[in-house]
Amino acid sequence: MKTITFYVAALLCLCATRLHAQSFQERAAAIANNIEQITKQEKDSLKSEVEAVNTQLEKNEITKAEADAKKQQFAELRAKNIETRVAAEEEKLSQLVKDKVDGKIKNDRFHIFINGSKDTTKTKEYSYKRTTSQFVFAFGVNRLVTDDKIDNDNFKWRSDFYEWGVSWNTRILKNNNLLHAKYGLSLQYNNLRPDNNMIFATDGGKTGLVAAGRDLDMARLRYVNLVIPAYLEFDLTKKQVNGEKTYFPTHKSVRLGIGGYTGFNVKEKQIIKYREDGHDVKLKQKGDFNVSDFVYGVGAYIGYGEISLYAKYDLQPVFANNEIDSNNLSLGIRFDLN
Structure with missing residues (x-):
């Protein structure tokens, strides 16, 4: 049985580096969007396949029993495709959360400014956005x-x-x-x-x-x-x-x-x-x-x-x-x- 790790230790924050790396939240959102697109693609494909079978049935090219069997076969194939592709995205999320917990994705809760003069006092400016x-x-x-x-x-x-x-x-x-x-x-x-x-x-x-x-x-x-x-x-x-x-x-x-x-x-x-x-x-x-x-x-x-x-x-x-x-x-x- 395949399970998903309980993500209770993850933090969401912006990653403000000079390289402008993607934030944890942005990468998680991208994975969620991929799952949505996978589901839509497979369901759209299934709809097209079922419509093609219905066309064959209307033209008497196949029997109703053969049409039902084909529809069932297509439905099982698309369900398997969704499960396999979604599982790959879930694995990506699991690795992303592990990287966050391990400190590989840096936290940036505030910005630090250092005065240009000899005074090197560090000042924190909290960035609570709307x-x-x-x-x-x-x-x-x-x-x-x-x-x-x-x-x-x-x-x-x-x-x-x-x-x-x-x-x-x-x-x-x-x-x-x-x-x-x-x-x-x-x-x-x-x-x-x-x-x-x-x-x-x-x-x-x-x-x-x-x-x-x-x-x-x-x-x-x-x-x-x-x-x-x-x-x-x-x-x-x-x-x-x-x-x-x-x-x-x-x-x-x-x-x-x-x-x-x-x-x-x-x-x-x-x-x-x-x-x-x-x-x-x-x-x-x-x-x-x-x-x-x-x-x-x-x-x-x-x-x-x-x-x-x-x-x-x-x-x-x-x-x-x-x-x-x-x-x-x-x-x-x-x-x-x-």
Whole structure:
């Protein structure tokens, strides 16, 4: 099972060297943009391939069964391409964060000026800009809400989520630090872990839990969403006055954010582990589990400094065609590394 390291030690800041090297945030944002482009390219290619198959079917060049088989083959190929290409970008991000933690990407929280005269006193000029950037990382537990009730009977408490991305924080008022607009780009990894030896299966275009017919070590459905979050943030950090200059730092006191997100599904797969004839077996099922193509939801966080309690709720049902809607509720901890 391939996992992503929890990026809790990364800092976002500008790299102000004479060589004008890219900042940590800029490189992370570029990787996130690459993932978005990969998904779009593969989905556009799949759409073209499906349209070509439909044209063949309309001309009676192939049967409906052959058309369905071709569509399934193309869908599996594109899903595999997305997973492989996205995994390469995730590896780049992992190395970028490691370089940041190891000090290979220098921090530049302030500028230093040295007087040209014999007086060599160093003066710090803090550069708190109206718009700052952060690396966002969050993790916690997932719960499905079905028929207005949290389903604790069919899912293990270890159903979890983690989220990483980049965000920008803009002070709304010129001379007041209370209100901020926070927006960015994030990948949300949602894991649903059925209990009692159950697995997810599709039947007639609907997705539900069925008995696996054997003792399972683990079953997990993972679906990944690429989203654009937007929050109104209240930051109680006090302004700083240095002589005639006033600065407005962020993430130094109590913060409260209220907002939401919208985006689309990137990939989905089910992983099943069990023992058979004394051997460990790991089965990966890729394809269409009828997870909704688009997602939108509401979220909120409250905390101090760069750490917050975090909650989000998908208003779009997890599965597109089920008669009874199931919505995902996530509770966890969020890091906004400034």
